[in-house]
Amino acid sequence: MNRREFLKRSIVVVAGMAVPTAALELIDPKKLLAAKPELRWVFLVDTHSCVGCGFCVKACKIENEVPYDANVTRTWVERYVITKDGKTHIDSPKGALNGFTSKKIDIGQGHTKEIKDEEIVQSFFVPKLCNQCENPPCVQVCPVGATYQTADGVVLVDRTWCIGCGYCIMGCPYGVRFFHPVYRVAEKCNFCYHRISKGMKTACVDACPFGARKVGNLRDPNDPVTKVIMTERVAILKEEYGTKPQVYYLGLSKEVR
Amino acid sequence: MKSHVWRPLFVAIGLVLLIIVVRSFLVPDDFGVWERGYMYGLHRKGNEAEWKKVTVKYRTKAYCKECHAEKVESIDRSPHGIIPCENCHGPAMNHPEDPPTLTIDHSRELCIRCHAKLFTPSSGRSKIRGIDPVTHNPGAECSLCHDPHHPNLEALKRHE
Amino acid sequence: MVHGEAWTIKEFFTYPNEYIYWTIQIVMYPFMTGLVAGAFVLSSLYHVFGVKQLKDIARFSLVFSFALLPTAMMPLMLHLQQPQRGIEVMMTPHFTSAIAAFGIVFSTYGMIVAAELWFVYRQYFVQTVHELKAKPDRTAWESILIPLYSVLTMGAWDISEHALEKDEKAVKILAGIGIPVACFLHGYAGFIFGSVKANALWMTPLMPVIFICSAVVSGIALCIITYVVCMELRKLIFAWKRKQNPDLPSTEELKSVEVNVVTMTVKYLIMFLILAITLELLDLIFRGYTAVKSWDILRSVIYEKDFTKIFILQYGFGNLIPFILLLMPRLTIRRAVVGTLMVLLGVFMMRWNVVIGGQAFSSSFAGFMEYHLPIWPHDMETFKEGFFGALMVAVTPFVLFFCLSRILPVFGQKGGH
Numbered sequence: 141m142n143r144r145e146f147l148k149r150s151i152v153v154v155a156g157m158a159v160p161t162a163a164l165e166l167i168d169p170k171k172l173l174a175a176k177p178e179l180r181w182v183f184l185v186d187t188h189s190c191v192g193c194g195f196c197v198k199a200c201k202i203e204n205e206v207p208y209d210a211n212v213t214r215t216w217v218e219r220y221v222i223t224k225d226g227k228t229h230i231d232s233p234k235g236a237l238n239g240f241t242s243k244k245i246d247i248g249q250g251h252t253k254e255i256k257d258e259e260i261v262q263s264f265f266v267p268k269l270c271n272q273c274e275n276p277p278c279v280q281v282c283p284v285g286a287t288y289q290t291a292d293g294v295v296l297v298d299r300t301w302c303i304g305c306g307y308c309i310m311g312c313p314y315g316v317r318f319f320h321p322v323y324r325v326a327e328k329c330n331f332c333y334h335r336i337s338k339g340m341k342t343a344c345v346d347a348c349p350f351g352a353r354k355v356g357n358l359r360d361p362n363d364p365v366t367k368v369i370m371t372e373r374v375a376i377l378k379e380e381y382g383t384k385p386q387v388y389y390l391g392l393s394k395e396v397r
Numbered sequence: 398m399k400s401h402v403w404r405p406l407f408v409a410i411g412l413v414l415l416i417i418v419v420r421s422f423l424v425p426d427d428f429g430v431w432e433r434g435y436m437y438g439l440h441r442k443g444n445e446a447e448w449k450k451v452t453v454k455y456r457t458k459a460y461c462k463e464c465h466a467e468k469v470e471s472i473d474r475s476p477h478g479i480i481p482c483e484n485c486h487g488p489a490m491n492h493p494e495d496p497p498t499l500t501i502d503h504s505r506e507l508c509i510r511c512h513a514k515l516f517t518p519s520s521g522r523s524k525i526r527g528i529d530p531v532t533h534n535p536g537a538e539c540s541l542c543h544d545p546h547h548p549n550l551e552a553l554k555r556h557e
Numbered sequence: 558m559v560h561g562e563a564w565t566i567k568e569f570f571t572y573p574n575e576y577i578y579w580t581i582q583i584v585m586y587p588f589m590t591g592l593v594a595g596a597f598v599l600s601s602l603y604h605v606f607g608v609k610q611l612k613d614i615a616r617f618s619l620v621f622s623f624a625l626l627p628t629a630m631m632p633l634m635l636h637l638q639q640p641q642r643g644i645e646v647m648m649t650p651h652f653t654s655a656i657a658a659f660g661i662v663f664s665t666y667g668m669i670v671a672a673e674l675w676f677v678y679r680q681y682f683v684q685t686v687h688e689l690k691a692k693p694d695r696t697a698w699e700s701i702l703i704p705l706y707s708v709l710t711m712g713a714w715d716i717s718e719h720a721l722e723k724d725e726k727a728v729k730i731l732a733g734i735g736i737p738v739a740c741f742l743h744g745y746a747g748f749i750f751g752s753v754k755a756n757a758l759w760m761t762p763l764m765p766v767i768f769i770c771s772a773v774v775s776g777i778a779l780c781i782i783t784y785v786v787c788m789e790l791r792k793l794i795f796a797w798k799r800k801q802n803p804d805l806p807s808t809e810e811l812k813s814v815e816v817n818v819v820t821m822t823v824k825y826l827i828m829f830l831i832l833a834i835t836l837e838l839l840d841l842i843f844r845g846y847t848a849v850k851s852w853d854i855l856r857s858v859i860y861e862k863d864f865t866k867i868f869i870l871q872y873g874f875g876n877l878i879p880f881i882l883l884l885m886p887r888l889t890i891r892r893a894v895v896g897t898l899m900v901l902l903g904v905f906m907m908r909w910n911v912v913i914g915g916q917a918f919s920s921s922f923a924g925f926m927e928y929h930l931p932i933w934p935h936d937m938e939t940f941k942e943g944f945f946g947a948l949m950v951a952v953t954p955f956v957l958f959f960c961l962s963r964i965l966p967v968f969g970q971k972g973g974h
Contacts, residue, residue, distance in 0.1 A: 419648070
């Protein structure tokens with residue numbers, strides 16, 4: 141046994157250990173080919189219609205069993221106030237769980253900032269939720285396969301498999317993920333998967349009196365949501381990250397983060 | 398391979414085998430690479446069904462209409478007809494079995510979600526009539542004067 | 558309470574779900590793995606490259622590296638919300654995640670270090686068992702050592718010239734394989750951060766390289782300090798024991814050995830320190846020069862919010878001052894210790910500024926978050942991710958080192974390498 145042979149064999153052993161045993165036995169090309177989804181859930185938000193009532197946030201928290209008063213939420217609404225000096229003021233007190241009922245802008249730690257009506261040139265509301273990205277960075281970084289994308293495009297979290305490392309929370313550029321205060325695992329909006337898979341709309345869509353939120357199937361050309369996405373000028377959030385988000389916005393402005 | 402030099406390697410191989418054995422016990426059978434491939438689709442298939450099983454709490458206006466058709470139709474003609482019943486009445490869940498009665502939110506806080514006057518020139522909010530909650534009859538429940546089901550001024554006069 | 562709420566202070570606009578999710582334990586994790594990797598690289602300098610001057614510290618740092626190993630995993634376990642499921646990283650690894658390789662890289666590395674230790678100490682095990690067996694009046698501890706060492710030999714009792722030569726060769730090869738694995742173990746800790754595209758401060762391909770360099774720096778620094786402490790203790794013990802056994806080396810002899818080793822090791826430390834600082838500054842300059850979208854918020858974090866932590870504690874006290882201290886001619890032990898302690902502080906602050914600093918701003922780029930380290934724990938969470946949790950991680954390697962050195966004597970004449 142010379143040194144070269146020893147080295148060679150050691151490398152083989154190390155490489156052998158590094159091979160994803162899980163991947164080797166589980167990749168089945170037939171399964172992959174069979175995945176020809178005629179369903180791809182997408183979302184459409186009309187920022188012109190949103191009035192910042194926060195009924196969507198309330199309904200979401202109750203529907204999806206996220207503790208009502210906990211300072212985390214699957215969906216939220218942001219208020220943008222743009223003043224004459226070109227500054228943008230943004231807030232979302234408690235994620236707009238109780239809507240926007242004051243002119244004062246919440247700047248954190250219980251402080252507020254007052255802005256005179258005459259100073260305001262633009263002010264509007266932007267609902268946010270999980271973008272169910274086509275290339276979800278949160279799924280890419282999960283070390284154990286506890287979060288994943290379904291064939292119809294929704295990103296889910298397996299509560300029995302999540303180790304709670306928080307890497308997915310760090311990996312999401314939109315800040316939609318958090319730790320569930322009760323289950324202590326990663327939690328996120330899943331387009332009310334239990335509702336949409338029964339032919340219902342999401343809880344937030346059903347709760348919105350103004351039709352600012354819509355959910356639809358991008359693969360169905362007759363779906364009203366698909367029609368809007370195809371025929372009107374829609375925008376997406378943070379395109380530069382290459383995540384291909386699937387929540388489309390009408391009336392998005394450059395100030396929106 | 399007779400040399401003692403290989404002994405640590407045997408220990409290492411033993412450990413790897415041990416891990417593979419443990420793995421076969423710990424990992425559920427339906428755990429694998431599914432539709433979205435290894436990068437996005439590695440998961441336990443059974444979890445999808447678990448998520449589908451979550452209880453629906455908000456049953457929508459259509460469900461309310463099954464029993465309260467007249468009421469729903471009447472409200473639908475008012476400006477508040479766009480508001481889903483459960484926004485104020487709370488999620489129906491399995492009403493009338495469980496819960497037998499729904500808890501209605503009468504609070505001011507509920508109404509001012511839309512009717513607190515803000516200056517929002519480029520949003521639908523500016524089209525909604527609003528009040529300043531600090532000066533407009535503070536502390537009083539809105540329904541003392543306004544009928545939430547028929548909020549137009551004619552209805553308001555009827556109360557006076 | 559929501560995880561993270563207890564220690565996060567939000568300012569201006571942050572997304573509702575944003576908190577400091579990665580806290581002190583994630584600062585400790587690269588710091589501790591850095592020490593592991595650094596200590597191992599130091600010992601390999603002797604074994605592989607035959608840097609003779611490091612002979613005395615090589616065996617020491619190898620054992621220390623082994624003692625540090627579990628503490629690279631400890632902070633991760635303390636950080637996980639579901640630590641009992643940590644084993645899943647080995648069961649269903651998802652290799653598109655930088656964290657997934659941890660289990661495999663970590664255990665590979667652990668086995669390499671363990672194997673190397675075995676080759677280094679095999680001769681000692683065999684000799685000691687033979688000696689103790691011949692000894693008529695054994696103490697209780699010695700009676701325990703016999704079966705322990707016998708098991709540890711794994712049945713390899715051959716200590717002929719030929720067999721020992723093979724041992725030596727194996728050590729050399731293992732140390733050779735160990736260097737890239739140690740660098741990988743740590744470089745990939747840098748990759749965990751560098752690959753997060755959602756975080757403007759973390760995302761840079763330089764991150765793994767910066768991590769490796771500062772890892773080696775911190776590892777060498779800690780080895781120097783621990784080595785000096787051990788030597789000082791030995792001086793005291795020997796001075797006391799010399800009354801019975803005048804053959805023991807004198808204080809002067811020990812001291813000259815100590816100064817030689819420290820001076821030599823410090824040279825390597827400075828080399829890696831220069832490399833680390835160069836890369837860090839390159840990163841900073843590049844960000845300022847290219848000034849992409851995120852630069853506005855990064856600038857206010859780097860130059861305003863975290864100025865003290867970055868420029869005073871990390872670069873000033875952690876890099877510049879020790880650099881001067883260690884480079885000044887006629888290095889004394891005391892100056893070396895002060896310098897290396899400050900280097901350790903600098904590397905720790907670098908980890909802090911990366912991990913906590915990366916979360917100091919909202920990904921909306923419109924607000925800030927501040928981390929308040931929980932000191933007195935009021936529940937499990939604030940203990941685990943607070944001062945005392947971190948302290949526990951920091952103390953463990955020394956306790957382990959003490960226990961290990963009872964079985965594997967770090968200093969002494971017996972044994973080859």
